Amino acid sequence: MRRRIKDIIMAYTDRGHGPPVVLLHAFPLNRQMWAPQVRVLAREFRVIAPDLRGHGRTTATDGVYTMDLLADDVRALLDTLGIQEFVLGGLSMGGYVALAFYRQWPERVRGLLLCDTRADADTPERRRSREELSQRAIDEGIEAVASAMLPRLLAPDTLSRRPALVERVRRMILQTPVRGVVGALAGMAQRPDSTDLLPRIACPTLVVTGEYDAVSPPEVARTMGQLIPRCQTVIIEGAGHLPNLERPRAFNRVVRQFLRQTTGLAALAG
Ligand code: MLT
Numbered sequence: 001m002r003r004r005i006k007d008i009i010m011a012y013t014d015r016g017h018g019p020p021v022v023l024l025h026a027f028p029l030n031r032q033m034w035a036p037q038v039r040v041l042a043r044e045f046r047v048i049a050p051d052l053r054g055h056g057r058t059t060a061t062d063g064v065y066t067m068d069l070l071a072d073d074v075r076a077l078l079d080t081l082g083i084q085e086f087v088l089g090g091l092s093m094g095g096y097v098a099l100a101f102y103r104q105w106p107e108r109v110r111g112l113l114l115c116d117t118r119a120d121a122d123t124p125e126r127r128r129s130r131e132e133l134s135q136r137a138i139d140e141g142i143e144a145v146a147s148a149m150l151p152r153l154l155a156p157d158t159l160s161r162r163p164a165l166v167e168r169v170r171r172m173i174l175q176t177p178v179r180g181v182v183g184a185l186a187g188m189a190q191r192p193d194s195t196d197l198l199p200r201i202a203c204p205t206l207v208v209t210g211e212y213d214a215v216s217p218p219e220v221a222r223t224m225g226q227l228i229p230r231c232q233t234v235i236i237e238g239a240g241h242l243p244n245l246e247r248p249r250a251f252n253r254v255v256r257q258f259l260r261q262t263t264g265l266a267a268l269a270g
Contacts, residue, residue: 011057012050016042019263020086023049024094028176030056036248054180065187067100089113099194111262112205121193130185137181146173155212155240198227205231206258210239
């Protein structure tokens with residue numbers, strides 16, 4: 001589905017009925033990364049997964065995509081759909097956007113799902129490497145971004161033994177316009193430290209990360225989990241930065257259980 005939202009046309013998936021669950025994808029991917037989750041969760045929940053600005057089939061504007069801007073796009077989409085309260089989930093960059101959303105509109109969030117993400121800001125070194133990647137995207141195109149990102153996104157075992165999955169992720173990256181890559185990299189580099197927000201998160205929260213995630217490793221997830229009051233932390237064995245794709249069954253099991261508890265479906269089922 002596609003809708004005009006503010007200054008962009010936003011593409012999004014809206015499947016199923018029941019308590020709404022909003023899923024925000026990683027960089028430089030798009031909503032297709034949630035396919036294994038949409039399939040399962042849409043049996044019990046209304047699952048909404050947008051392509052964030054500059055990704056997938058959503059318009060790529062010029063300029064910096066701050067996490068606040070991306071969160072406000074999501075807020076505007078949900079307003080248009082008439083959805084007031086929901087469980088909000090995000091993976092990696094999607095998690096940065098989820099935290100930015102929670103900071104502004106906590107009353108709308110019934111539960112938070114923070115996957116393979118982190119609350120701290122970029123180090124100067126990380127900012128420099130984002131600038132380099134941005135320049136490579138401009139000079140060499142999106143293929144160079146795919147080559148640079150794939151080893152960061154997937155566990156070594158996934159990279160060597162699951163060529164079909166590697167190819168699927170590569171194709172997703174290739175759909176991202178260079179303008180979107182540049183806007184998102186600049187926005188992530190500017191994102192503020194959200195560590196102060198963690199002890200103030202009042203809703204039930206699930207922190208999930210892959211055992212071999214190099215971007216947001218298990219120790220980062222555990223520290224986040226300790227700072228959030230009503231939080232459960234789960235490490236998905238054998239997965240890298242994209243456990244939802246690398247270990248979909250294990251990922252879906254913990255997420256589904258969390259969603260059922262958070263939305264009261266588990267209590268209804270007895
Ligand atoms: C992502 O997966 O969204 C990015 O790797 C996050 C980041 O670069 O910080």
